Amino acid sequence: MNLTSFIPLLLALGLSPLLPGVINRTKAFFAGRRGPPLLQTYFDLWKLLQKGAVYSRTTTWIFRAGPIIGLAATLTAAMLMPLGNVPALMAFPADFLLFAGLLGVARFFIVVAALDAGSSFEGMGASREVFFSALAEPALLVALATLARQVGRLSLSTLFGPVSGAHWLQAGPVLILVVIALMIVLLAENARIPVDDPNTHLELTMIHEVMVLDHGGPDFAFILYSGVLKLWLFAALVVGMILPATGSSGLSLLLAVGGMLIVAVVVGVIESVMARLRLVIVPQLLVGAGALVAVAFLLSLA
Amino acid sequence: MFFTNLILALVVLTNLKLLGSSRLGASIRVVAAQGVALGLLPILVHWPELSVHFGLLAVGTIAIKGVVFPWLLFRAIREAEIAREVEPYVGYTASLVTGAAALGGAFWLCTRLPIPEGLASPWLVPVSFFSIFAGLFLIVSRKRAVSQVLGFLVLENGIYTFGVGVAVRTPFLVEVGVLLDVFVAVFVMGITIFHINREFDHINTDRLSTLKD
Numbered sequence: 001m002n003l004t005s006f007i008p009l010l011l012a013l014g015l016s017p018l019l020p021g022v023i024n025r026t027k028a029f030f031a032g033r034r035g036p037p038l039l040q041t042y043f044d045l046w047k048l049l050q051k052g053a054v055y056s057r058t059t060t061w062i063f064r065a066g067p068i069i070g071l072a073a074t075l076t077a078a079m080l081m082p083l084g085n086v087p088a089l090m091a092f093p094a095d096f097l098l099f100a101g102l103l104g105v106a107r108f109f110i111v112v113a114a115l116d117a118g119s120s121f122e123g124m125g126a127s128r129e130v131f132f133s134a135l136a137e138p139a140l141l142v143a144l145a146t147l148a149r150q151v152g153r154l155s156l157s158t159l160f161g162p163v164s165g166a167h168w169l170q171a172g173p174v175l176i177l178v179v180i181a182l183m184i185v186l187l188a189e190n191a192r193i194p195v196d197d198p199n200t201h202l203e204l205t206m207i208h209e210v211m212v213l214d215h216g217g218p219d220f221a222f223i224l225y226s227g228v229l230k231l232w233l234f235a236a237l238v239v240g241m242i243l244p245a246t247g248s249s250g251l252s253l254l255l256a257v258g259g260m261l262i263v264a265v266v267v268g269v270i271e272s273v274m275a276r277l278r279l280v281i282v283p284q285l286l287v288g289a290g291a292l293v294a295v296a297f298l299l300s301l302a
Numbered sequence: 303m304f305f306t307n308l309i310l311a312l313v314v315l316t317n318l319k320l321l322g323s324s325r326l327g328a329s330i331r332v333v334a335a336q337g338v339a340l341g342l343l344p345i346l347v348h349w350p351e352l353s354v355h356f357g358l359l360a361v362g363t364i365a366i367k368g369v370v371f372p373w374l375l376f377r378a379i380r381e382a383e384i385a386r387e388v389e390p391y392v393g394y395t396a397s398l399v400t401g402a403a404a405l406g407g408a409f410w411l412c413t414r415l416p417i418p419e420g421l422a423s424p425w426l427v428p429v430s431f432f433s434i435f436a437g438l439f440l441i442v443s444r445k446r447a448v449s450q451v452l453g454f455l456v457l458e459n460g461i462y463t464f465g466v467g468v469a470v471r472t473p474f475l476v477e478v479g480v481l482l483d484v485f486v487a488v489f490v491m492g493i494t495i496f497h498i499n500r501e502f503d504h505i506n507t508d509r510l511s512t513l514k515d
Contacts, residue, residue, distance in 0.1 A: 172304055173311035287395050288322060294402040295314050298409050299307075299425060 004249060008083035008236075011257060016232035017041035017225070019264045023192075026268025041228060048221035056214065058118045066113025067215060067222035073106035074226040074233075080156055081236050084243075084252030087157035094154050096144045100137065103189075103233075106226060107133055110211065117214040125210030128279070132195060132207065135286035136188040142293040143178045143185070147241070150174060150300050160240035177296035179241050184289035186234040186267070188282075190227065193271040195282050235263040306346045306422050309339045310429045313463065314405065317436040317456060321397040324386050326448050330375045333452050337367025340459055344466045347422040359477060363462075366485055371455065374492040379448055382495060388506065392443040401436055408432040418468065426467035433460025445506045447495045451488060458484045 021038040028035025037043070055063065080099045082088040111130055114122040144159070150171055153159050168175055188195040191208035200206055212223050239259035243252075277285060316336040323329050341364035344356045379385070392400065408431035417427055437457025441450050458480070465477060 170304070171307075173307050177311065177315075284322060284395050284398070287398055288318070291318050291322075291398050291402045292315070295311070295318070295405060298405055298428075299311065299314075301409065 004086050005089045007249075007253060008081060008086055009079055009089055011083060011253070012078045012081065012229060012232050012236075015257065015260070016228040017045060019231050019235065019260065020228055022261055022264035023268040023271065026265050027272050030269070030272035041224070045221050045225060048216075048224065049218055051217035053217040053219055056117065059116050059214075063113045063116040063214075064219070066109045066116070067219040067226075069109040070106040070113075071222040071226045071229075073102045073109070074229045077102040077106075077233060078229055081233050082157040082160065082240070083236060084249065084254075084256040085247075086249050086253060091155045091157035096148070096156050096159070097141075099156060099233075100141055100144075103230065104133075104137065106230075110223065113215070114211040119214060121210050122213060125207055125213075128207045129211055132188055132282060132286060135283055135290065136185045139181050139286065139289040139293050140185045140189075142290070142297050143181050144237075146174065146178055146293060146297045146300050149297070171300065174296045174300045175241065177292045177299075179238060181289045181292040181296070182234070182238050182241065183266075184285065184292075186231075186238060186263075187270065188286055188289075189234060190231045192267055194274045194277045194285065197276045200276075232260065235260045238263050303423060306343070307425060309343055309346065310423060310425045310463075312336070312339050313429055313459070314432060317433060318398060318401050320440060320452065320456065321401040321436060322394045324394060326379050326385060326446065327376070329449070329452055330372050330379070333375075333455050334368050334372040336456070336459060337371065338364050340462060340466075341368060343463065347426075347467055359466075362478065362481060366481055367455075367459075370485070371488055374488055375448060375451065378492045378495045382448075384446065384448070388445060390444045390449075392439075397439070397443060400439060404435040404439065405432045408435060422467060426463065430460045430464035430467065433457070433463060436460075445508050447491070447498060451491045451495070454487065454491075455484070 018038065018041070020041045021036070024040065025035045025038060077099050079089040080091070080095050080102075082091075107129065111126045114126040147159055148154055151159060151167070187193070191198055196207040196209075198209065200209070208227075212220065215223055236256070239256055243255055243259045313336055316332050316339075319332050320329055323332070341360050344359045344363075345352065348356055390397070405428070408428045411431055412428045415427070421427070434457055437453045437455070437460060440453025440456060444450055444453065461480070462477075465480070
């Protein structure tokens, strides 16, 4: 481990709240509005951290522990994610399983906290969140397994390095399928359109937002921050696939951060040109993503 | 190699899309796109050595599979005034999962078969088997006659992929003969769909079985 490995983590911690700002600006551009400031998420986090927390008497310690464990698990996952050609803080064979597992732990505790609140709306949101992520998770794991099989490495830090132009030329179709599936998983896991609409405030159609309705103050800040970190991590997966991680570390980091912002713009464009899918159609989209990576995996075997 | 693989991946994806889609218009367009992609296959498989015969095959395939069939089928659904498949025997998500399993089965099958050396792409044989499975599955699992015709076309596309990729020395005449057979079949089916529709006000073939004594 060398000191430069702290840079991806620090970039994730510092710049991840920028991604929702870029997404919202893109959406505002499409709608012909000016949109909220790019740094709005930083302001929101600051505002929430200033507030005190209010807890219902029906809740137990689980409700208070949920956001904290969620943030801790997401931060640990962030330590596994490399950026550019700088390896992550922690790297060992098959660490992508730990990565998926940590995100699962974070989700589990947010869900349990939502159920602990005892509100029927939150139970509904929790049930949907778990249902959709159960469909998205196999797609993520098979996508990473395909990539591991394709480049013959097993750690996230070494997985993206060999993905280069020559690789794209030789196994282009497989990599394209994996990138598309990862993009669908990104949209589903981060509660973006077409799976969930982050702007809606109608509880009947919300998924992620309805689950965290009863959290306030610092707790909600933790949930918001782990949400943007998760978006950053998934964007890092997509960027790692597409951008060649060669050249000097500084240049590749700069390129990767630029790539993240481009992924945010792409998410904004997708949200602007698509409507949210009906809830009964969403599983079909996620199973479709699963089928895509299954195809990619089989093609990479042959 | 790259473009051959790209086309084969496209064929796999279009088959999965057909398995998971309920809209007939979109399905017809998907089959047309698959036909055009497969039309380019004979040229790509034999890339450095080009001849008039492969060029003619490509042009004929694209014209028939990409233009004539879609036109006939669009006319059929317009005259029958239908837009969607209704309640297939196997649901769309289940069809999609079956399709992914069938693809796995096709790859497994090809490890058990004596595949000739020196094919243009290792995916050629599995993908052609997968097309055949997907076509058969569409024929048995859907109720609308149009969907079944599409399944038949996918099945034929699978045989065509196999023929173009593996049987390199197949005489031109046989390939054109198969194309002509399918053309006549789709033509007849287009007319039949129209007539079934006029007699019964719908083209759900499952109800035809109640006609028997």
